[in-house]
Amino acid sequence: MKDIREGKTISYENTTIVGDLDFTYMEEKLPELPKKSKWWNNGSSNTVEESIDVAISFKNCTFTGDVLAYIHEDKSGYTFVADFDKEVVFANCTFEENAMFKYSDFDGMANFSGADFQRKSTFKYAEFDNRADFSNTRFDDDATFKYAQFDEGASFKNAVFEESWNIKYLKARGEFDIAGLEVWDDIDAKYTKINGKSFTNYLVNSRN
Template identity: 35%
Template structure:
């Protein structure tokens, strides 16, 4: 009887441990909104994590014909070995009816009938060895410190268009299954895409690498777009595979590519 009790207790403990591995996106949002530091390892995040609706959201004063709001994550955000079942949103563009405007994963251009929401990060941001099963939207985000996405898998589009990385950034070992959008992205410090794999369109058009970038041993399976891209002298494409087409027109990066 004693052995049976121990066995039943062990099953209950295992069940509780398993249940604790699931965390709601809502609870994470609420913690961030209360300025509580976020640190998770090995959890499954259920639901959409929308960081554009924080209580510190402010309307930006601009001359554009559309409304624009900015939220700010003011605490370190650390996720390691986590799986996000829903979308992770630090950017969205809503039409008048309140619906996100997109077609086949590509956001519609802004217009008078839309409102944009985006999110900045003032502390370290870590999504290390994670899996994004939904969309990941970081368009217009400013990363003030370290941005570590190394070893992460993006199952859907990864949108970093116009993102500004002020500190060191890492996307080493990443798998981009669909559109990887870094168009107009600005990198002040060093950035790493070592061993990164791009299965679909890799868009670095107009991106600016101020202090070096490494695509060493990277793999581009479809079109790699570096048109108008600005590289510094510390650029590394050593052992990078371009299995599809590539475009370095009007950039200063072709001279760094070694076959």
């Protein structure tokens, strides 16, 4: 995190990262923020955003703690969110704890191919401005992409969801590859739109 602050490109391979990885810098920011009563009474936003403006690359890495690009801090009432301005790679990585990317904006390519999310993971409200790769990714717990937006397509080819997959209100443009997709529980695809079509119609057309 210090290297990110100093503008250095982050690249790790075959490495175990011990402890939580907080892209929001919440602990650093929280003491300097107004108390809840002040921002609440003034009608200000409780969202504190951090822009990660360097490329991030983790390959074949294991995260033993939480990986956090989203934190809602109950006591203060603040919500901390990290956005990624450049390419993000978590290829073939194992997330042993929670992976929170709620509300994150990915400006560059986002590569989570071959990753294993062993606990809760959320990409709710996440926006992918470039192509996103979740091919061969495994989600051991519930995974939500509710309200997520894919502007340049996405791949979930051979992805496995051992629990449910929530893509309610998801919107995607471009190629949306779900060949070999496995969902062991249910898919909530209410109001989901793939290139303007409902998810059900997209499934029918993709099989023809």
